[in-house]
Amino acid sequence: MTTAVPPAKLTGQNSTLAKVLRAGQFAVCAEVSPPVGPNPEAVKKHIDMLRGYADAFNVTDNQSAMVHMSSLSVSIMLQQAGLQPVVQLTCRDRNRLGLQADLLGAAAFGIPNVLALSGDHPIWGDHPQCKSVYDIDSINLLRMIRMMRDNQVFENGKPIPKRAPDFFIGAVENPFAPPYAYRPFRLAKKIAAGAQFIQTQLIYNMPRFREFMARVVDLGLHEKVFILAGVGPIRSLKGAEYMAREVAGNDVPDWILQKMSGLSKEDQAKCGLDICCEIANEVRGIEGVAGLHVMAVSWPEGVPKVVEQLGLYPRPALEAAPAAQAVPA
Amino acid sequence: MSLRSYWQDHPAPLVWAWKATEAALVFVKPLFERVGFERSSAIVHPVEELGKQILFNCQGCGQCVLHYTGMTCPMNCPKNLRNGPCGGVRLNGHCEVKPEMDCVWVKGYERVQKTPYAHEFFRLNPPVDWRLEGKASWVTFSLGKDQVTTGSETKVRYATEVLPAGATERGQK
Numbered sequence: 001m002t003t004a005v006p007p008a009k010l011t012g013q014n015s016t017l018a019k020v021l022r023a024g025q026f027a028v029c030a031e032v033s034p035p036v037g038p039n040p041e042a043v044k045k046h047i048d049m050l051r052g053y054a055d056a057f058n059v060t061d062n063q064s065a066m067v068h069m070s071s072l073s074v075s076i077m078l079q080q081a082g083l084q085p086v087v088q089l090t091c092r093d094r095n096r097l098g099l100q101a102d103l104l105g106a107a108a109f110g111i112p113n114v115l116a117l118s119g120d121h122p123i124w125g126d127h128p129q130c131k132s133v134y135d136i137d138s139i140n141l142l143r144m145i146r147m148m149r150d151n152q153v154f155e156n157g158k159p160i161p162k163r164a165p166d167f168f169i170g171a172v173e174n175p176f177a178p179p180y181a182y183r184p185f186r187l188a189k190k191i192a193a194g195a196q197f198i199q200t201q202l203i204y205n206m207p208r209f210r211e212f213m214a215r216v217v218d219l220g221l222h223e224k225v226f227i228l229a230g231v232g233p234i235r236s237l238k239g240a241e242y243m244a245r246e247v248a249g250n251d252v253p254d255w256i257l258q259k260m261s262g263l264s265k266e267d268q269a270k271c272g273l274d275i276c277c278e279i280a281n282e283v284r285g286i287e288g289v290a291g292l293h294v295m296a297v298s299w300p301e302g303v304p305k306v307v308e309q310l311g312l313y314p315r316p317a318l319e320a321a322p323a324a325q326a327v328p329a
Numbered sequence: 330m331s332l333r334s335y336w337q338d339h340p341a342p343l344v345w346a347w348k349a350t351e352a353a354l355v356f357v358k359p360l361f362e363r364v365g366f367e368r369s370s371a372i373v374h375p376v377e378e379l380g381k382q383i384l385f386n387c388q389g390c391g392q393c394v395l396h397y398t399g400m401t402c403p404m405n406c407p408k409n410l411r412n413g414p415c416g417g418v419r420l421n422g423h424c425e426v427k428p429e430m431d432c433v434w435v436k437g438y439e440r441v442q443k444t445p446y447a448h449e450f451f452r453l454n455p456p457v458d459w460r461l462e463g464k465a466s467w468v469t470f471s472l473g474k475d476q477v478t479t480g481s482e483t484k485v486r487y488a489t490e491v492l493p494a495g496a497t498e499r500g501q502k
Contacts, residue, residue, distance in 0.1 A: 116357070116447070121408060121425065122405055134409045137409070137412050139412035140453075143486075144479075144480060155456075155480050156445070177415075178420070178432070179418075179422070179434075185451060187410075189451065189453060191491045192453060194486065201416055221492075248419070249415075249416040249425065
């Protein structure tokens with residue numbers, strides 16, 4: 001099992017995720033989907049279920065362009081409950097002002113990790129009639145966060161008063177969407193923009209992912225960024241079919257559908273778990289993979305099951321982290 | 330549609346036209362300065378818009394990046410990405426939002442290989458300055474108002490800064 005070399009100078013100082021990755025430990029991230037209603041109990045239930053199952057927890061930002069409780073507020077709840085959040089920020093719903101306002105708020109509450117995405121287009125969501133923002137794109141959002149942190153300036157170039165917000169900055173990449181030859185280069189663009197860790201799209205097409213990682217390693221990018229491989233259990237054949245056909249940017253091969261067909265409901269879920277773990281175990285052996293990002297595909301209970309089945313629970317206490325080796329930013 | 334994509338797929342004349350335009354725009358800069366930005370833009374814009382709408386389905390952002398993006402207008406992307414493609418591209422290379430449309434960034438990547446600007450696909454294009462929307466891109470370019478970096482950076486970055494030397498050539502088949 002190989003892990004990436006710790007990159008960059010000491011940024012994201014309060015980030016456990018950064019410490020785990022920089023110590024060379026295999027990291028686990030999990031995804032938390034905020035509730036649709038205003039009920040904080042739903043978040044607390046989630047927190048209890050997931051506590052201890054991952055080093056950090058991504059809180060999605062109006063996932064699938066459907067309205068949810070805000071990513072920032074759920075991240076704060078997680079933080080206060082002692083779970084390390086990764087606040088996700090999409091460019092779909094906010095312009096530069098809104099994004100920076102949320103980043104300042106996140107910094108004020110001591111949220112150590114942020115993940116920048118373009119965001120699913122509203123056409124996929126429950127408010128297809130709304131105006132999408134897309135004032136800047138994910139790469140310019142990464143750039144903006146990096147400059148806020150490293151240069152203590154807002155996007156307009158004006159200085160940020162008092163202190164710079166400190167974030168461990170993440171981004172996403174989808175190895176399964178064309179043009180395949182360009183995807184590793186786009187990853188390089190994100191690194192140049194400021195990304196320190198990458199979470200990939202859900203992996204079901206192993207040959208494609210191997211190809212992508214081989215290219216990434218060939219380009220030496222795994223030494224400049226920590227790559228967390230995205231995995232997730234599919235609960236049912238119906239879910240698998242839906243993902244294969246309807247969900248943008250997903251590549252669910254036929255063998256998964258075939259394997260699941262003809263099974264009872266319970267067996268389908270079990271099959272989904274087994275497939276996910278099989279893929280996760282294969283992924284762990286690939287050079288350049290520094291950790292896993294476990295996503296719940298409308299099945300939050302699946303996340304602890306996967307982590308347990310992979311033998312990654314409980315998460316090891318952080319060893320006294322060695323001083324981060326100096327590697328150029 | 331097909332005529333438009335024919336020229337974009339065979340971009341040699343477009344590249345030539347851009348080079349001529351670029352040289353001309355540097356030449357007329359003093360004139361634009363004397364006439365003033367708003368007035369120059371108002372005069373030039375109808376001509377530029379007509380040509381670019383026919384050839385590129387120009388969306389009038391006023392800060393053209395066509396030669397950086399394979400002569401394919403990124404403002405046709407429903408997410409207005411200046412650094413695409415997003416992760417939602419369909420397996421057949423079409424747009425996730427408009428299934429009948431080719432992803433502009435997939436097309437741009439193909440086309441840029443046929444131009445002398447292949448390295449520009451590694452450029453971190455700065456965000457759109459929405460104040461320039463509807464202005465003549467030729468004038469904003471000439472007067473240096475387009476492509477202004479934001480934050481603390483004065484220079485546009487390239488992905489090649491984090492790549493080993495020669496890596497980009499190997500990636501282009």
